[in-house]
Amino acid sequence: MHLKRFKEAQAYEAPHHFGCHGLRLQGFEAGGPANQWVGYSQFLPGGGAGPDARPFEKVYVVLEGEMTVIVDGEETVLGRLDSCTIAPDEVRRIENRGQDTCKMLVVIPYPAEV
Template identity: 75%
Template sequence: MLVKRFEEAQPYEAPNHRDVVGLRLQGFEEGGPKNQWIGLSQFLPGGGAGPDSTPFEKVYVVLEGEMTVMSGGKETVLKKYDSCTVAPDEVRTIENRSNHVCTMLVVIPYPPEAN
């Protein structure tokens, strides 16, 4: 078992993201998960990401606040404890349209070259 304390989480830069602080909670370390890594993203009001896509799926779980997710001409607002799966190659945009910080857990498989 690998325990990582929140104080040990390292920040990371996510491409095409704005007004966000990302912390890597688990992943890319010896003894850590083998299939995916876990990030905690804290989006300021007006912060977001995209439009873009990845060749692998990802899961978003909103822990605090709300996040608007736009994909395929539709948009939905995720609120506390709501989640969504973004399919491989699905183009999505996310935006915090509220006046509160949105804290979101992100689960992403390792890129093929990292395995």
């Protein structure tokens, strides 16, 4: 088992994100997960990311608040404990249109070069 306490999580800057504070909960460390890493993203009201696409899939799980996910012009609002998978190369935009901070878990595979 690889244990990492929340107080040990390291902040990171995610590309194309705004109004967001990200913490790496698991990954990119000795003894950590071999296939993916887990981030904890806190989006302020008006915060979001994109539009962009990555060559790998990612999973979003909303823990608190709401997040609007826009793919191919279709908007979907994720609420508490809702989740979605963004496919490889799928262009997405996410926006916190609410008045509360949106807290999300993000699961992403390691880049090919890691």
